[in-house]
Amino acid sequence: MPSSPGPLARAYAACEALARSHYENFPVASWLLPRAMRPHIAAVYAFARIADDIADEGEAPAAQRESQLRAWQDRLHAAISSSTEGIPAAFGDDKGLMLVALAHSIRTFDLPIALFDDLVSAFAQDITTSRYDSWDEVFDYCRRSANPVGRLVLRIAGYTDEALDRSSDALCTALQLTNFWQDFGRDVRIGRLYVPRDVVVSSRAREMELSGPYLTDSWMIAMSQCIDVTRRQFAAGRAVCDGVTGRLRFELRFTWLGGTRILDRVEQTGPDLLYHRPALGVRDLPSLVWRAARWTSPS
Secondary structure, rough: OOOOOOHHHHHHHHHHHHHHHOOOOOOOOOOOOOOHHHHHHHHHHHHHHHHHHHHHHOOOOHHHHHHHHHHHHHHHOOOOOOHOOOOOHHHOOHHHHHHHHHHHHHHHOOOOOOHHHHHHHHHHHHHHOOOOHHHHHHHHHHHHHHHHHHHHHHHOOOOHHHHHHHHHHHHHHHHHHHHHHOOOOHHOOOOOOOHHHHHHHOOOOOOHHOOOOOOOOOOHHHHHHHHHHHHHHHHHHHHHHOOOOOHHHHHHHHHHHHHHHHHHHHHHHHHHHHHOOOOOOOOHHHHHHHHHOOOOOOO
């Protein structure tokens, strides 16, 4: 990233400002990351955040949101095609500034454009799809909604190892699934359900039981299955936390620990999950930092 206060520096600053302004479970471009990586991770985050916001504008018609997502994707492709590192007139608004920064990051690290297209396709799917028949369908969604971010982080850090990619995919899928179960009640209230239908059927659960105020025994069985699947993904995602070095290693360990703690809280919340969203707080940070520093790799 340029250090001078020129147009490109302002573009990255806009991305970092957006990242700082949004609450997330896990640190985004935080002090845990190597300093040189932070602007580029913020640029990736800004692109995904804006796309997600477009998809979640519930009052706009679905066709309009899908059109806006395609336009956002097209603007990124146009920014990548531009050879200048200045700010073309067509990208002079705040969102355009962020695209200029991301295009610079993509060129700098030769980031695969397909990963960004995957993100957009997942956000578009959120507009049209509210139920999933099987784990295969849920995992395919995670492959496009979460896994690209992990792979982009690895590329920005200089890693191109296939084994790390696979472990990163597992960790990102685990984090996405954890977010589904964390937001279970909120999603139900807006008509969205990520628990696969085959799990619902095998648990003898019925959607009509989700009118509250508590999860029924059958839904507790379904959620137990979901939590077990998520824990297996976290287990497969440990390797990437040990396969990188430096501050990124600490960041990924911290993220892994934070994700598993939220999953524990989802399980502990039990029947109250419909109207209580488990989350981390400031009091969790010292313990997570201490555990990340004393992390022991499995033998």
